[in-house]
Every structure is written in C-alpha cells, then in structure tokens.
Amino acid sequence: xxxxxxxxxxxxxxxxxxxxxxxxxxxxxxxxxxxxxxxxxxxxxxxxxxxxxxxxxxxxxxxxxxxxxxxxxxxxxxxxxxxxxxxxxxxxxxxxxxxxxxxxxxxxxxxxxxxxxxxxxxxxxxxxxxxxxxxxxxxxxxxxxxxxxxxxxxxx
Numbered sequence: 001x002x003x004x005x006x007x008x009x010x011x012x013x014x015x016x017x018x019x020x021x022x023x024x025x026x027x028x029x030x031x032x033x034x035x036x037x038x039x040x041x042x043x044x045x046x047x048x049x050x051x052x053x054x055x056x057x058x059x060x061x062x063x064x065x066x067x068x069x070x071x072x073x074x075x076x077x078x079x080x081x082x083x084x085x086x087x088x089x090x091x092x093x094x095x096x097x098x099x100x101x102x103x104x105x106x107x108x109x110x111x112x113x114x115x116x117x118x119x120x121x122x123x124x125x126x127x128x129x130x131x132x133x134x135x136x137x138x139x140x141x142x143x144x145x146x147x148x149x150x151x152x153x154x155x156x
Contacts, residue, residue: 043140051137058151074153081094082095082123083123084121103117121136
C-alpha cells in the first residue's frame with residue numbers, strides 16, 4: 001500500500017524551524033563579531049597615526065631649533081619626562097592623564113576644541129649625548145599602543 005504524505009508533521013516543522021533559527025543566529029553572531037573587529041581595527045589604526053604624529057611633533061621642534069638657530073639642537077626637548085602636544089604646538093606641556101584629544105571640524109586632533117575623542121597621547125623623552133629617544137604611547141578604552149623612534153643631532 002502506498003501512502004501519500006500531504007503535509008508536514010509537527011516534528012518535521014519543529015526540526016525545520018530549529019535549523020533555520022540556528023542558521024540565523026550564526027549569521028547574526030558573525031556579523032556582530034565582524035562589526036566589533038572592524039571598530040577595533042579602525043581605532044587601532046587611528047591610534048597608530050596619532051602616535052606617529054607625536055613623533056613628528058618632536059621632530060618638528062628639533063628641526064625648528066636648527067632653522068631658527070636655537071642655542072642647542074634639542075632646545076625644549078632636553079628634559080627627560082612625559083609630555084603632551086598637538087600638531088600645532090611649538091613646545092611641550094606636561095602630560096596629564098586626564099587630557100583627551102579632541103577632533104575639530106577639519107579632522108585635526110588637538111587638546112582644546114572640537115569633539116572629545118577616546119584617545120590620550122603621552123610623549124616620553126629620554127636624552128643621551130646626541131640622541132633623544134621618543135616613545136609615544138596612545139591610550140584608548142582599555143587599549144594602549146606605543147611608537148618609538150630616536151632622533152639625533154645630525155647638524156654639525
């Protein structure tokens with residue numbers, strides 16, 4: 001005798017709904033993880049660029065000393081310690097761990113105006129004879145990233 005099945009049984013329906021639910025939950029979890037990873041990578045990239053900008057600020061102060069004929073090549077950089085500065089500063093300020101960078105309408109990061117960001121930048125200087133070792137540490141959320149470079153007195 002041949003049976004003709006005309007519909008789903010309750011068990012088949014529950015199994016089908018369960019399988020579809022598993023698939024949808026998996027897709028949602030993958031999408032959420034992708035969004036979180038992308039956000040972290042974007043923040044890390046921005047922190048790396050801000051760290052490199054800290055190095056460039058110090059190099060700019062050194063180069064300005066040479067161009068303007070300062071008494072020493074490392075004028076304003078000769079005291080070891082922790083500092084902060086933004087892109088348009090010509091000197092360093094003492095580091096304050098409560099100071100966050102702001103981003104203005106033009107996309108420039110500074111300590112005075114614009115929208116407060118999640119980033120803090122500490123510039124650490126360590127001097128030896130003809131060298132200044134720079135370490136820029138970026139802090140954001142619970143993360144930190146350091147960029148290091150040495151600069152030298154290459155002008156006789």
